[in-house]
Amino acid sequence: MQEYTSKEAFITEIRKRADLFIKEYQDIKEEDKDLRLDEGERTPFENLAYQLGWLALIQDWEKTEREGQTVEMPAPGIKWNQMGPLHEQFYADQEGKSLADMITLFNQLVDTTCQWLASLDDEVLFQPGGRKWAQSTSSNWPVWKWVHINTVAPFKSFRTKVRKWKILRTA
Incomplete structure (x- = not known):
């Protein structure tokens, strides 16, 4: 897994990968967003809804812990080995929204995530135990790893999926 030398390097990578991912949507027509x-x-809609879902979920974990509540990981009623219902909820949350609206929300959530990360002490971000929710599995990852696997990593892999979709669409 990619490592980061600083909080600034991490935030820069998130923004870079988010920008590359979302630019793939510039030439996708609204009427094609649900085309499998x-x-x-x-579909393009599902790829973007998935990203929106995880960005929002990270913020929810943080908000829930700040409010003094116990975070149920990955989401209330969902187990790590049963992610299908969570992904279906991500799609349902975005149902009826245009690609333009989803792109705007994506950019807002990326900004919110980066602002939150910038506000964290390096120890909280890079050391295990920075947040209780980050200790929810036996891996006891630091916060940055949780954020990385739900932002940078899927932004890269899903960008490839959207590009593949676009190639198939024109073939």
């Missing part, structure tokens, strides 16, 4: 071209692959 390859069995088992997500």
